[in-house]
Every structure is written in C-alpha cells, then in structure tokens.
Amino acid sequence: MSEQPRSGATILYVVRCTFSAGAEPVADRWLSWLRERHLAEVLAAGALSAEVLRMQETPTTYEIHYRFAHEKDFERYEQLEAPKLRAEGLARFPLALGLQYERRVGQRLIGLNSSER
Numbered sequence: 001m002s003e004q005p006r007s008g009a010t011i012l013y014v015v016r017c018t019f020s021a022g023a024e025p026v027a028d029r030w031l032s033w034l035r036e037r038h039l040a041e042v043l044a045a046g047a048l049s050a051e052v053l054r055m056q057e058t059p060t061t062y063e064i065h066y067r068f069a070h071e072k073d074f075e076r077y078e079q080l081e082a083p084k085l086r087a088e089g090l091a092r093f094p095l096a097l098g099l100q101y102e103r104r105v106g107q108r109l110i111g112l113n114s115s116e117r
Contacts, residue, residue: 009070009071009107009108009109010048010067010068010069010070010107010108011067011068011069011070011071011073011074011105011106011107011108012065012066012067012105012106012107012108013047013065013066013067013068013074013103013104013105014063014064014065014066014103014104014105014106015063015064015066015101015102015103016061016062016063016101016102016103016104017030017061017062017063017064017099017100017101018059018060018061018099018100018102019059019060019061019098019099019100020059020098020099020100021059021098022098023059023060023097023098023099024060026093026097026098026099027060027062029093030093030099031052031062033089033092033093034052034064035052038085038088038089039052039064041081041085042066042077042081042085045077045080045081045082045085046068046073046074046076046077046081047066047067047068047077048067048068048069049065049066049067050064050065050066050067051064051065052064053065067108071107074105
C-alpha cells in the first residue's frame with residue numbers, strides 16, 4: 001500500500017551549497033551570513049524552522065533544511081520572498097567564488113521520534 005501525499009503536508013525545502021576546493025574562507029563568511037541574517041529572513045518569510053548541516057563529504061558541502069507548514073506557504077515564499085533573498089545571496093557570494101547551489105522540495109509523509117517507538 002503506497003501513501004499518497006496530502007495537500008496540507010509539511011513541506012521540506014532543502015538548499016545544498018557546495019564549495020570548490022580552496023573556497024573554505026568563503027564558506028566561513030557564508031555561514032556567518034546565514035547565522036546572522038539569512039536564516040532569520042527565511043523564517044520571517046514563512047518558514048517554520050531552519051537547520052544547517054555540514055555534510056561529511058569533499059568538497060565542503062552544506063545543506064539547509066527549511067520546513068514550511070503547508071504547500072501554499074512555501075509557494076508564497078517562492079513567489080514573493082525567494083527572488084530577492086536569492087539575489088542578495090548571489091550579490092554577497094557570487095558563484096564565481098566557488099559556490100554551487102542545488103534546491104529540492106518534498107512533502108513530509110511519515111515522522112517518528114525516539115519517544116514514539
């Protein structure tokens with residue numbers, strides 16, 4: 001039996017940023033910018049939560065996981081807020097500095113906490 005996505009399901013928006021070899025100083029500045037400004041701006045624009053993960057791979061790679069309550073909240077973010085936030089990020093950290101972005105969107109179907117087992 002397969003589970004069908006629910007229209008009101010929580011949306012997970014994942015931004016993956018990879019830094020080319022030698023761009024670690026840029027990564028440090030980028031993390032500071034995320035911590036001091038960008039994450040709060042995405043939260044103010046409708047995300048419920050944000051977390052930053054450093055992936056255990058080479059080259060240096062980070063993932064930012066944002067959660068939105070509903071698809072309509074994420075769509076509003078994408079249409080109204082994301083273009084200016086992305087433009088600001090690219091102005092501060094042009095791709096020529098050794099950054100590469102990937103973005104993915106998914107719906108939360110199943111969640112389990114250790115206390116629920």
